[in-house]
Amino acid sequence: MKNISICVGSSCHLKGSYKIIEMAKEFIANHNLEDKVTLGGAFCLGRCTDGVTIKIDDEIICGVCPENFQQIFEEKVLNA
Amino acid sequence: MINNSPFSLCTDIGYFSVNKHDEQLCGDHVELIEQDENSVVFVLADGLGSGVKASILSTLTSKIISTMMANAMSVEECVSTIAATLPVCEVRKVAYSTFTIIRITNNTEAEIIQYDNPMVILLRDGKNFDYPKTSTVIDGKTIYRSKIPIKLDDTFITTSDGAIYAGVGQSLNFGWQRDNIIEYMEDIFDREYTAKALAGMLLDECVRLYGGVPGDDTTVGVLKIREREQVNLMIGPPSDPADLKKMQTLFFSKQGKHIVCGGTTSTLTAEFLGKPVIPCLDYISPDIPPMAKIEGVDIVTEGVITISKVLEYAKDYLDENKLYDNWSVLPDGASCIARCLFEEATDINFYVGRAVNSAHQNPNLPITFNIKMQLVDELSKCLKQMGKKIKVSYF
Numbered sequence: 501m502k503n504i505s506i507c508v509g510s511s512c513h514l515k516g517s518y519k520i521i522e523m524a525k526e527f528i529a530n531h532n533l534e535d536k537v538t539l540g541g542a543f544c545l546g547r548c549t550d551g552v553t554i555k556i557d558d559e560i561i562c563g564v565c566p567e568n569f570q571q572i573f574e575e576k577v578l579n580a
Numbered sequence: 581m582i583n584n585s586p587f588s589l590c591t592d593i594g595y596f597s598v599n600k601h602d603e604q605l606c607g608d609h610v611e612l613i614e615q616d617e618n619s620v621v622f623v624l625a626d627g628l629g630s631g632v633k634a635s636i637l638s639t640l641t642s643k644i645i646s647t648m649m650a651n652a653m654s655v656e657e658c659v660s661t662i663a664a665t666l667p668v669c670e671v672r673k674v675a676y677s678t679f680t681i682i683r684i685t686n687n688t689e690a691e692i693i694q695y696d697n698p699m700v701i702l703l704r705d706g707k708n709f710d711y712p713k714t715s716t717v718i719d720g721k722t723i724y725r726s727k728i729p730i731k732l733d734d735t736f737i738t739t740s741d742g743a744i745y746a747g748v749g750q751s752l753n754f755g756w757q758r759d760n761i762i763e764y765m766e767d768i769f770d771r772e773y774t775a776k777a778l779a780g781m782l783l784d785e786c787v788r789l790y791g792g793v794p795g796d797d798t799t800v801g802v803l804k805i806r807e808r809e810q811v812n813l814m815i816g817p818p819s820d821p822a823d824l825k826k827m828q829t830l831f832f833s834k835q836g837k838h839i840v841c842g843g844t845t846s847t848l849t850a851e852f853l854g855k856p857v858i859p860c861l862d863y864i865s866p867d868i869p870p871m872a873k874i875e876g877v878d879i880v881t882e883g884v885i886t887i888s889k890v891l892e893y894a895k896d897y898l899d900e901n902k903l904y905d906n907w908s909v910l911p912d913g914a915s916c917i918a919r920c921l922f923e924e925a926t927d928i929n930f931y932v933g934r935a936v937n938s939a940h941q942n943p944n945l946p947i948t949f950n951i952k953m954q955l956v957d958e959l960s961k962c963l964k965q966m967g968k969k970i971k972v973s974y975f
Contacts, residue, residue: 508859509843510884513869521861541859543872543882544843548937 502537502577505555509544512551516565520552523569531578589687589732590808590926591620593967594776595801596783600630600742601793607634608740608799611642613650617969618687621649624801626697626740628676634797637666641677649683655693655725659718680738682803690736690803692726698744701737701762702728706769708762709734733771734805735778737761742798743782747789756789774923775802780901810836811925813917815883816933816952817844818975827975828852831931832876837924839917840874842883844937850874864912871913879920881913887955889914890921894962897922921963928963930972932956 506524508517521539528537547553550562556576564572599606607630611623623646627637641662648658666677678696685691692700692711702709713724728734739761748755761782768781779802786798812834818827828849832838840849850857857880859872868889869882893914896903907915908923921928932953960970 505859506861508861508869508882510869510882513882513885517869518863518866521863539861541861541870541872543846543857543859543880 503540503555503557504537504577505540505542505545507542507545507547507551507553507555509542509548509551511548512544512553515551517552519566520554520564520569523566524573527569527573527577533577537577588808589730589805590618591684591687592775592804592806592926593620593622593802594774594779594804595624595799596776596779597740597797597799598742598783598787598794600795600797603631603797605631605635606799607631607638607797608742609635609638609642610799610801611646613646615650619685620683621646622682622684622738622801622803623649623679624697624738624740624799625677625679626742626797626799630797634677637677640666641679645679645681649681655681655723656718659695659721659723663719678741680801682736682738684730684803684805687805688730690726690728690730690734692724692728692736694724695721698739698741698758698761699724701758701765703735703737703765703769704731705733706735706771707766730805732805732807735765735769735775736803737765737778737782738801738803739782739786740797740799742794742796743786743800745796746786746794746798747791748795756786775804777923778802778804806926808926809924810834810927810929811839811920812836812929812931813839813841813921814845814849814931814933815841815887815956816937817842817848817935819934819936820975821935823975824848825852827931827933830973834929836927837878837920838876839879839881839920840877841881841887841917844935845883845933846872846874846880849877849880853877864910864915868912868914871916879913879916881917884952884955886913886917887952887959890917891955891959891962893918894922894959894966898962898965921968922966925968927969928960928971930956930960930970931975932972933975 545553547562552564553562595610597606597608607627609625613621623642625638625641627634645658680697681693683691711726711728713726746756779800783800814831846857853876855875857872860870872880874880893907907918
């Protein structure tokens with residue numbers, strides 16, 4: 501089971517948390533990962549300058565944006 | 581916990597007017613003077629005719645009466661001053677403005693003085709209450725006076741005659757009589773409604789009966805006796821981390837609801853309470869960040885973006901009130917805070933931490949320390965205008 505948290509603090513929100521959450525939900529549904537992944541929010545992961553910040557298990561990944569989303573999620577979620 | 585002293589009660593006041601159609605000025609005027617924390621004078625005046633003339637008459641009347649009453653002068657003096665001051669109408673050769681005065685003293689007694697406006701309706705426990713009146717003639721004008729000890733949830737409804745003419749010859753034959761208004765208000769009454777909500781609903785109904793084209797200036801004022809309700813809102817960590825424990829202890833020692841705003845602030849609060857922060861992922865609307873939950877805190881939200889939205893709602897509430905349908909029902913953070921502060925609270929304590937979030941001091945982000953301070957300043961100003969007692973403490 502993988503735990504993914506997406507930061508919804510002020511800075512990450514402004515940098516597009518909403519879009520990343522939507523993409524993550526879609527990604528999980530498209531790959532039928534509902535039983536393997538839990539998706540949650542985080543209330544500021546302390547990396548405000550380089551959001552959107554997400555946390556996959558214990559690894560913090562900064563600067564997630566729609567452009568690198570596929571690559572990060574394929575690498576860290578699908579093929580991990 | 582429940583304090584039965586009269587000082588735990590307060591008066592919630594709301595009023596709205598619509599102009600006679602095609603008129604740019606309202607011939608009705610409401611004046612409100614707070615004598616002290618627990619006493620208020622409310623005056624509704626309806627000037628003869630409509631437009632400029634009526635507006636001048638009613639403005640003068642309500643200003644003179646409210647100022648004189650607030651300075652403890654007698655009704656007799658008020659009435660003769662008005663008679664001597666009002667300009668005389670060229671057409672009708674009279675100086676004339678009807679008025680209703682409701683004075684709440686120490687939140688224990690209501691004094692009602694009425695001259696020629698529709699009689700004030702008092703709902704007690706949501707039902708019409710026929711209060712005693714005595715009539716006096718002052719300068720040839722019959723004036724009705726009442727003194728009533730007030731109770732929790734007492735709701736005084738006052739209107740200009742535009743309200744009872746609503747629908748004459750249109751949707752109703754004889755207009756909307758006082759009895760119909762009583763019936764309508766008894767029907768919709770709910771002790772959770774604010775004075776502003778009740779006044780708005782009654783005025784909307786009048787406008788509806790007029791078919792959207794009011795035949796007369798119409799004003800509705802509602803004074804509702806409610807309990808004081810304290811709400812505490814914390815935003816931002818203290819500038820000196822050593823003050824954190826003090827700030828949190830003071831905040832949580834206060835009675836009433838607790839609202840915590842800000843990511844870092846929530847995390848620190850959760851640590852203080854020894855409970856986890858459980859963020860929620862649901863965006864109700866894409867522009868307001870999701871809320872979170874901490875056991876022991878009533879509302880947990882993100883900080884500046886949410887509060888900016890609350891401020892936007894507050895400004896609108898005091899102005900055109902167009903966004904009410906959003907925040908009065910939506911479950912997002914800003915709407916939850918707006919309902920809590922605008923509707924539930926009478927006394928609001930802000931706990932504002934002045935720590936500078938280094939992560940926010942970034943040219944790529946539209947959040948700065950100054951914005952946060954400005955938001956709290958502006959929001960407390962708006963809340964004061966809504967009649968709330970505000971205390972802001974900085975850490």
